Amino acid sequence: xxxxxxxxxxxxxxxxxxxxxxxxxxxxxxxxxxxxxxxxxxxxxxxxxxxxxxxxxxxxxxxxxxxxxxxxxxxxxxxxxxxxxxxxxxxxxxxxxxxxxxxxxxxxxxxxxxxxxxxxxxxxxxxxxxxxxxxxxxxxxxxxxxxxxxxxxxxxxxxxxxxxxxxxxxxxxxxxxxxxxxxxxxxxxxxxxxxxxxxxxxxxxxxxxxxxxxxxxxxxxxxxxxxxxxxxxxxxxxxxxxxxxxxxxxxxxxxxxxxxxxxxxxxxxxxxxxxxxxxxxxxxxxxxxxxxxxxxxxxxxxxxxxxxxxxxxxxxxxxxxxxxxxxxxxxxxxxxxxxxxxxxxxxxxxxxxxxxxxxxxxxxxxxxxxxxxxxxxxxxxxxxxxxxxxxxxxxxxxxxxxxxxxxxxxxxxxxxxxxxxxxxxxxxxxxxxxxxxxxxxxxxxxxxxxxxxxxxxxxxxxxxxxxxxxxxxxxxxxxxxxxxxxxxxxxxxxxxxxxxxxx
Numbered sequence: 001x002x003x004x005x006x007x008x009x010x011x012x013x014x015x016x017x018x019x020x021x022x023x024x025x026x027x028x029x030x031x032x033x034x035x036x037x038x039x040x041x042x043x044x045x046x047x048x049x050x051x052x053x054x055x056x057x058x059x060x061x062x063x064x065x066x067x068x069x070x071x072x073x074x075x076x077x078x079x080x081x082x083x084x085x086x087x088x089x090x091x092x093x094x095x096x097x098x099x100x101x102x103x104x105x106x107x108x109x110x111x112x113x114x115x116x117x118x119x120x121x122x123x124x125x126x127x128x129x130x131x132x133x134x135x136x137x138x139x140x141x142x143x144x145x146x147x148x149x150x151x152x153x154x155x156x157x158x159x160x161x162x163x164x165x166x167x168x169x170x171x172x173x174x175x176x177x178x179x180x181x182x183x184x185x186x187x188x189x190x191x192x193x194x195x196x197x198x199x200x201x202x203x204x205x206x207x208x209x210x211x212x213x214x215x216x217x218x219x220x221x222x223x224x225x226x227x228x229x230x231x232x233x234x235x236x237x238x239x240x241x242x243x244x245x246x247x248x249x250x251x252x253x254x255x256x257x258x259x260x261x262x263x264x265x266x267x268x269x270x271x272x273x274x275x276x277x278x279x280x281x282x283x284x285x286x287x288x289x290x291x292x293x294x295x296x297x298x299x300x301x302x303x304x305x306x307x308x309x310x311x312x313x314x315x316x317x318x319x320x321x322x323x324x325x326x327x328x329x330x331x332x333x334x335x336x337x338x339x340x341x342x343x344x345x346x347x348x349x350x351x352x353x354x355x356x357x358x359x360x361x362x363x364x365x366x367x368x369x370x371x372x373x374x375x376x377x378x379x380x381x382x383x384x385x386x387x388x389x390x391x392x393x394x395x396x397x398x399x400x401x402x403x404x405x406x407x408x409x410x411x412x413x414x415x416x417x418x419x420x421x422x423x424x425x426x427x428x429x430x431x432x433x434x435x436x437x438x439x440x441x442x443x444x445x446x447x448x449x450x451x452x453x454x455x456x457x458x459x460x461x462x463x464x465x466x467x468x469x470x471x472x473x474x475x476x477x478x479x480x481x482x483x484x485x486x487x488x489x490x491x492x493x494x495x496x497x498x499x500x501x502x503x
Contacts, residue, residue, distance in 0.1 A: 006061045008045035017119040024112025031112040046088040053081040069192035075132035082493040093471035098243035121147040134191040145170045152240040162235035169232045177219030183212035224256030227290025237309035242353035250346030274326045283324035290317035295425035330406025340395030344387040347475035354464035368440035380476040385430035395482035
């Protein structure tokens with residue numbers, strides 16, 4: 001049974017996604033519960049997969065028993081084993097917290113379709129993480145995009161245009177990736193990642209390989225929202241249903257970041273990415289500009305979801321910077337930031353979903369005195385904000401600390417300054433919200449979120465429902481856990497991504 005766990009993470013969601021619309025036609029409410037059960041069992045399969053990796057080493061699961069490179073295989077090692085558990089855990093917590101929000105924001109007739117697409121999106125993210133085949137990666141990449149287009153389009157006014165923009169740019173990104181796959185196959189005759197890693201060094205100076213690498217970087221960079229290929233991201237996060245913003249913000253870009261790691265370190269080995277071509281130098285500059293740009297744009301926003309969207313662009317820059325530093329501390333910092341940012345940003349979007357559900361508030365100026373109404377939710381907001389800024393002992397502090405050590409090790413003093421400056425900018429746009437939450441009188445929204453009404457009297461506590469609050473608190477605990485146990489995470493999972501002999 002444990003041997004089949006990598007396949008179960010996908011198969012359970014795939015089969016359920018077909019049954020959800022059918023059963024949902026009989027009873028709409030059953031679509032949610034069926035989806036929740038499937039995601040829970042997929043999470044258990046993900047945990048079993050990671051346990052097997054830690055105790056017995058990497059897993060090579062051959063689909064249909066066909067050996068690679070002709071057959072497709074799932075390859076689960078220490079890094080992507082951790083990412084699979086991360087994605088499935090956040091998906092499970094998001095699903096638990098999303099029930100009431102979906103019922104509020106999505107028309108009842110669309111519930112079965114919504115949850116079916118939702119399952120397919122999670123399935124595709126897990127498939128992208130586990131696959132060991134470049135074309136199979138493209139298939140999952142397209143499934144994730146197509147389902148995200150449909151889910152984003154179900155959002156508020158402006159969601160259709162945001163989804164259409166994402167369709168255009170997402171199709172461009174997928175086309176770049178597919179062209180890269182084609183060039184690799186022409187040059188090597190293989191699409192298996194491990195096989196490519198052995199074949200490519202002999203033809204590193206081929207212009208075909210240079211072109212393929214460039215296509216991969218642009219295609220995946222567009223999918224992960226890397227500056228300046230981020231144009232789709234702010235509108236998509238802002239106008240999507242709250243449940244979908246909460247799912248895609250901590251998962252989609254993190255899976256794309258993992259794919260970025262995998263292509264640079266495992267398909268093309270670091271020698272090519274850092275020595276044969278100056279990719280590391282270019283990516284360092286792109287990451288640095290993106291980190292500052294995202295932080296400055298976040299300061300300028302009034303809508304909390306849009307602010308968090310621009311914050312994500314900045315945080316993606318940190319992950320890419322870790323890869324581009326091309327040293328041990330940088331790689332560990334970038335990989336750890338995948339985990340720290342996933343928990344922090346997932347927690348923040350869950351909080352925003354709860355606030356919108358309970359009060360209708362989205363404008364940052366209306367967060368005044370909200371701690372009096374939702375004390376536990378706002379305490380979790382502060383913790384997640386501290387992680388984004390990099391305050392110890394949160395996860396964000398340790399991932400940024402390793403990145404700073406990477407910049408010092410590589411003598412990139414300008415990048416050290418960029419990280420410190422960005423943390424100050426993060427403090428600016430988060431502390432302005434914390435100041436309103438704790439040091440201002442409560443402002444409520446009435447009539448379902450339309451119209452302002454000042455409350456200067458004592459405000460009754462009206463926390464988010466338990467179904468929302470408990471996942472928020474678990475995510476907040478995850479922020480502390482990743483921070484406090486960062487050494488164990490590095491020892492068990494992340495140290496293995498560092499190439500041998502790298503200082």
